[in-house]
Amino acid sequence: MADHNALPLIILTEKFASLPGIGMKTAQKLAYYVMSMEMKDVEDFATALVNAKKNIHKCKCCMNLTEREICPICSSDVRNKSIICVVETPKDVTAFERTREYHGVYHVLHGLLSPADGVNPDSIHIKELLSRISGGNIAEVIMATNPNVEGDATAMYIANLLKSLGVKVTRLAFGLPVGSILEYADEVTLYKALENRNDM
Amino acid sequence: MADHNALPLIILTEKFASLPGIGMKTAQKLAYYVMSMEMKDVEDFATALVNAKKNIHKCKCCMNLTEREICPICSSDVRNKSIICVVETPKDVTAFERTREYHGVYHVLHGLLSPADGVNPDSIHIKELLSRISGGNIAEVIMATNPNVEGDATAMYIANLLKSLGVKVTRLAFGLPVGSILEYADEVTLYKALENRNDM
Numbered sequence A, B: 001m002a003d004h005n006a007l008p009l010i011i012l013t014e015k016f017a018s019l020p021g022i023g024m025k026t027a028q029k030l031a032y033y034v035m036s037m038e039m040k041d042v043e044d045f046a047t048a049l050v051n052a053k054k055n056i057h058k059c060k061c062c063m064n065l066t067e068r069e070i071c072p073i074c075s076s077d078v079r080n081k082s083i084i085c086v087v088e089t090p091k092d093v094t095a096f097e098r099t100r101e102y103h104g105v106y107h108v109l110h111g112l113l114s115p116a117d118g119v120n121p122d123s124i125h126i127k128e129l130l131s132r133i134s135g136g137n138i139a140e141v142i143m144a145t146n147p148n149v150e151g152d153a154t155a156m157y158i159a160n161l162l163k164s165l166g167v168k169v170t171r172l173a174f175g176l177p178v179g180s181i182l183e184y185a186d187e188v189t190l191y192k193a194l195e196n197r198n199d200m
Helices: A007-017 A024-036 A039-055 A090-099 A126-134 A149-164 A187-195 B007-017 B024-036 B039-055 B090-099 B126-134 B149-164 B187-195
Strands: A080-087 A104-108 A140-143 A169-171 B080-087 B104-108 B140-143 B169-171
Touching: A007 A024, A007 B039, A024 B039, A024 B090, A039 B007, A039 B024, A039 B039, A080 A090, A080 A126, A090 A104, A090 B024, A104 A126, A126 A149, A140 A149, A149 A169, B007 B024, B080 B090, B080 B126, B090 B104, B104 B126, B126 B149, B140 B149, B149 B169
Parallel strands: A080 A104, A080 A140, A140 A169, B080 B104, B080 B140, B140 B169
Antiparallel strands: none
């Protein structure tokens, strides 16, 4: 930006532009919007940023983000602790919770195996999962990583480790998304839907 | 969001979602991204927010946003103070400065007349423009508001006021955008381009 712009505004624009998915144009728009906000609202925003970063950490049990030592799901009395759903990110936990149909607990890996990007089994929370399971009383581990190359590879890797421990491991079903149009389904999805067909 | 999510994270997500053009999905993505940032970077972001709001105000002369009392353009020795370019927003100043071809000064209205939205002449910085001009030595005022209904109406309103003061008032040229394709030009633009044709 040209030097006629005020420095604090340039700095704020650059901060916004450093966020993922926000380009210089949007960053500039947001910075100007902040100028039009009330001082109190700007201060609240700044406080929210620091508070979130300062007070949130990984749950000691499931690795989901929480402000407590043990997250509400892990410390809940009504959740079934013998079923663990293994996901990649905290956002996946939110997605499952939205269904209101899952009553087990979670384990958040915070990544997927990707040797090409230097993500090996030690980089994600696999050993914490293994130590949870060796603690006993686990009836089932549901591999709920994304249905793509890294997700499948990570699920397969963990499943092999768990099977050697004698734990039942399942994988989310692949098939047609509800409400989708068969004509537009890709071949692999349609093949999976056919292969996994159910009696009516 | 479900109550399994940590409160500071929900608050931060809502702060992001309150910004223009950022929906809940993007806000959640940004909040999680902040979790992955270094503490120092988050604090710098928070400081940048408050600093920008606290230290930036309108230039006493041209109403552009600045951290000084008089902005660098108004206080520059090399700018021609007798030509004033009237724009709607500080972003428009940035757009003109990018051309590197304008050497006069600006006046930022911070809005356009829009009686339906309750924006009347007193809501935007028209009287500050008039008092600048009554200060004398103004050779030309260029109306550079957007080429739409509000922009045209505002330009017309101010032009009428200024003409009664005996000041030369001009309006940005309308025509084909450089690099555009004639076939796709709208009728009004093409008509304006035809009407304002120049000798070669």
